[in-house]
Amino acid sequence: MSVENKPGGGVRVRLRNFCGKTMRVQVIVKHWSDSGCKTMPNRPGWLFQAVGGRYDRTVVR
Template identity: 50%
Template structure:
């Protein structure tokens, strides 16, 4: 009896895992999200102005060209991340830290 339950659990886990890993193909692909929560910001967020300061820290503007208000933060390596800021469409926000190096811009 215990072996049967164990095998059923293992089989169920394998089916779920296959679905998660893409083993079950669907006829129609789901639309890709703009960005996952906490993931890297989409390409419509221009962060090309954010640079590393020679003596440490980051500074620069992040511009929103996504067509809607976006909430973003700058993830900083070896320092605390910036706060999450709402940036209306076609506007920018200035981000800076006194330490660390630029890692990425993320949605929040």
Template identity: 40%
Template sequence: MVSRRVVISLLATLTGAALVLGTGGPAAAAARAGNAPGCIARVVDEQPHGLIVWLRNECGRTMRVKVVISWGPDGPCATLANGQSREWTFKLGSYDKTVTC
């Protein structure tokens, strides 16, 4: 039998997660969208003047993607046609991931 303390702890954890993911902010939208697929090529290059992130769409169809930065502002949601690439420069933070949007 599971102790009452474990059940209450589990319920509190699940409730907290639901509150975080249930917010309507941009972070929640990125979390719902999910990681970009592997057909989005990524090159991340740290330079003295900032972080450069280059993405190329090799998915065979148009994709909407966004660069997520830890400890800094995320990039905007961008539409990339098949074969199209784009580059972003960030002054603050480090690369976290690329998500669909």
């Protein structure tokens, strides 16, 4: 996972699933809308971006 909090606000989060099984994840953003729940098969990546807020955490659902 890589996280970029942009200086003027906004966030870019790159996720990859190396768990060996399909996972459901959600990116939590402070002071902005969170991502929806995303189903990630093993290996593929996902790029989440928001124009405001700051990265808080990624949770498994």
